[in-house]
Amino acid sequence: MASNIEHFVADYDTDLSQVDEFHTEKEVTGLFREALAIIIKNPLFWISSVIILILGSMALFPGLWTSTDPLYCPIGDSNLPASSAHILGTTLQGCDVYARVIDGAKPSLAIGIMTTIIGTAIGVLIGTLAGFFGGVLDSILSRLIDIFYAIPFILAAVAVLQLFESSDSIWKVIFTLSIFAWVGPARLMRSAVLSVKQQEFITASVSLGATNKRNMFFHILPNAISPVISTATINIGAFIVAESTLSFLGLGLGSNTVSWGQDIANARDILVTTPSVLLWPSLFLAVTTLSFIFLGDAIREALDPKGRR
């Protein structure tokens, strides 16, 4: 505790109007810098980061990894075992499994990350408003959260996806998932804001005359957001799984976009004869999801002051 207290002590002749700003900024950078110092000692953070960087390079520069066209599928090459030309074999349609696995990284990562960013941004805003203002606004927003929570997620997503004409755009999937992605962060944020709001430094800031907007975005939000950040990282993995589930149900991306979920669904037909066609996209999907879970876990451990002692 001793090291925290000195952040709150200002120099004798500091202008009062600066006290507020000076201290909170010290405190916030302090928290994140401390977290950084903890996280770089965590081996799981390094392992998951390296895997995510590798996957990111597959998504951004697939040319670095393969020069085979994943959509070039000569039917004569159907179901080949692994060889030097096709290092992971070919699918029933004759597509190169390795090229398809590399190409599937892009839509999966894009959907996972974009959905998380959009959903978390909306959720943080709604949760902060509900928690900060309370009263009627809180009642309305909380019921809205309850409504979205009660709807079975996958089935609602299926219904929303029916509204779109079939296309290869990943945006319809991102849009659909985002409609439901804000609910979790909103709930988390609301309860975090409720507890931060009652702490003494907020009372102090109010008594110094800080406006609602200033209190909300400069004092409460940075202090309440840590659980949302670690959960959001884990959610990237959850949305990648959700996308693959929708693709499995035949509603995700069109057949001109390579997707792990679709490839897994197609692999079912030849599971008995060629199990390896199921293995590779599943393995990539699982490793990607697992990396985001580990990363989120490492962030949570670093940001959670209870876990430090």
Place this chain on the structure above:
Amino acid sequence: MARYIGLRILQTIPVIIGTTFLIYALVFAMPGDPVRAMFGNHPPSEAAMAVIRHEFHLDEPFIMQYLHFLYGALTFDFGKTFQGRAVSDVIATSLPITAQLAFLAIFFEILIGVGLGIIVGVKKGKIFDNFILMSTLVIISIPTFVLGFVCQFLFGVKMRILPTTVGNYVDLYHMLMPALILAGVSVSYVIRLTRSQVRDNMNADYVRTARAKGLDNKTVILKHVLRNSLLPVITYIGADLGALMGGAVVTEAVFNINGIGHQLYSAIAKGEGTLVVSLVTVLVMIYIIANLIVDVLYAVLDPRIRYGKS
């Protein structure tokens, strides 16, 4: 207490109206004419289609259609499917199948999830602990349908000890693998939750007091630690019932089960508004009632919580 339960029931009313309205609006906005879709390439005369539209209230504005539905739902009359089958009949045949699947999954959550969670929480061994924690994360990160395919392949095709498909054979033997797959992710969460609860309580002051009194290890764990650890776990499992019923659509597709998720999926694909909304309403009601029971139980079991006062 009665006041709290009353308030809690009142709170669910806007949720039920909101969810049904949202789903109804979604289905209403779907492209295509469902009446034409009923007949395929040989549509009947306009007059015949108009009669059908009128019968299903499809010629009325959206809000009227919704009110018709809401009025019917209040009297447990969900109308008919386009094939002329009563919606309540569809629910009556498909709901028990999914309920059986979900309850079997809950059974596995308690047996494997709570059981392993307690063992890992009480034991001090670092390797065993890490192994279980890693396994739960691996299961969480694999999509349900992949897990389903792998188990079908291993236990059904290779070892031939369990059937790969359910179909019309709705019994314990055929439901065993689907229920395990459905429970998979939840079991992982239950293990993690139970473990951390038990760990936290093992270090609590009251446990030290109990040990200081001279109680043996078994009594301390069974009578003191578990009693305090399992409350959040029970909450999680209870609330999970609704999630399992709604999430069963993938498991039902993988194992060819004719449950409510399967019915709902095909109703969405056919654009059958009334059926979709009716089935979602049933699922949402189950979810809400399960949560209600859990909340009330929580208030009964935990005297620290003073509901309805703040």
